[in-house]
Amino acid sequence: xxxMASEWTTYRTRFLIKAxxxxxxxxxxxxxxxxxxxxxxxxxxxxxxGSQRIAPREIFEDIYVPMGRASEPWPSLAQATDSQRARxxxxxxxxxxxxxxxxx
Numbered sequence: 001x002x003x004m005a006s007e008w009t010t011y012r013t014r015f016l017i018k019a020x021x022x023x024x025x026x027x028x029x030x031x032x033x034x035x036x037x038x039x040x041x042x043x044x045x046x047x048x049x050g051s052q053r054i055a056p057r058e059i060f061e062d063i064y065v066p067m068g069r070a071s072e073p074w075p076s077l078a079q080a081t082d083s084q085r086a087r088x089x090x091x092x093x094x095x096x097x098x099x100x101x102x103x104x
Contacts (some may be wrong), residue, residue, distance in 0.1 A: 002103050008054070014047060015047065015048065016067075016100065017046060017047055017064070018044050018045075018057070019043045019045045019046065019060065019064070020044050021041065021042070021043055021044075021057075022039065022040055022041065022042050022043065022044060022054075023036065023040060024040055025037070025039050025040060026042075026054065028045065028052075030049070030051065030052060030053070036053055036054045038054035038055075038056070041057045042054050042055065042056050042057050042058040042060070043055045043057065044065050045060070053068070068082065071074060072085045
């Protein structure tokens with residue numbers, strides 16, 4: 001193996017999700033008409049926008065790391081304080097200016 005110019009960097013996924021592991025097969029059609037189906041052991045995944053999908057167990061467990069109980073709902077931007085909204089808007093502007101890449 002030839003030498004690499006940079007060191008290893010640790011990454012995580014960009015989005016927070018909620019999920020529950022299926023204890024039986026499940027099939028459903030989502031709000032925009034897409035069919036989803038999964039087997040026992042797969043995961044029902046809910047995105048922050050409320051959309052749901054099924055992820056195969058092998059892929060899900062390779063990508064996501066549990067962060068503890070998801071007992072509280074996500075706060076909406078409408079519920080945020082003025083300072084939280086300003087920080088969110090600033091972070092979005094930084095990402096847009098960077099072409100979608102994260103800029104610290």
